[in-house]
Amino acid sequence: MTSEIEVEHGPTPGRTPNLTSSDPYAVLGLVRGASPREIKRAYFDLVRQYPPEQHPDTFKLIRAAYERLRTVDAKAETDLFLFQPPYPWEPRKRKGKIDLDFHPEDVWLVLQQHGDLGRTDFKSDHRPVKL
Numbered sequence: 034m035t036s037e038i039e040v041e042h043g044p045t046p047g048r049t050p051n052l053t054s055s056d057p058y059a060v061l062g063l064v065r066g067a068s069p070r071e072i073k074r075a076y077f078d079l080v081r082q083y084p085p086e087q088h089p090d091t092f093k094l095i096r097a098a099y100e101r102l103r104t105v106d107a108k109a110e111t112d113l114f115l116f117q118p119p120y121p122w123e124p125r126k127r128k129g130k131i132d133l134d135f136h137p138e139d140v141w142l143v144l145q146q147h148g149d150l151g152r153t154d155f156k157s158d159h160r161p162v163k164l
Contacts, residue, residue, distance in 0.1 A: 050079060052091060057098035057111060065115070072102045 050062035058065050061075040076099040085092040101111045149155075 057101040060098035
C-alpha cells in the first residue's frame, strides 16, 4: 500500500531563501504568518542544503532566523518589530550655551514690561477729585 502523503526531499518548491536579508521569514524563504510546522520544515530543509560543517556562516544566519521564529513568544516579538520597527537610537542632544553677553535691547524690553516706559495711557493713575 502506498501512502498518499509524499515525502519531499530538498527545498520546497516555490520557496527561495534570501540569505542576505535581515527578515527571518525571507531568510527561511517563508511568507509572513507561516505556521510553526512550516517554519520548522523550512529550517531543516535549509540545514540539509547548507550543513554547518561545510557552510558555517550560512548556517549561523539560518539558525539565527529560526531562533527568532521558533517559539510563539519570539515569533510574536519578531512580527511586532517587522510590522513597526523600533526607532533608531539617537544620542541626547546637548542644550545650546546660554548667551551671557550684554545686549542693550534686552534692558529696554525689561523696562518696558515692568515699568512705565512703554505705556501711553495714564488714566488709571488718576482718580477723580472729590469735593
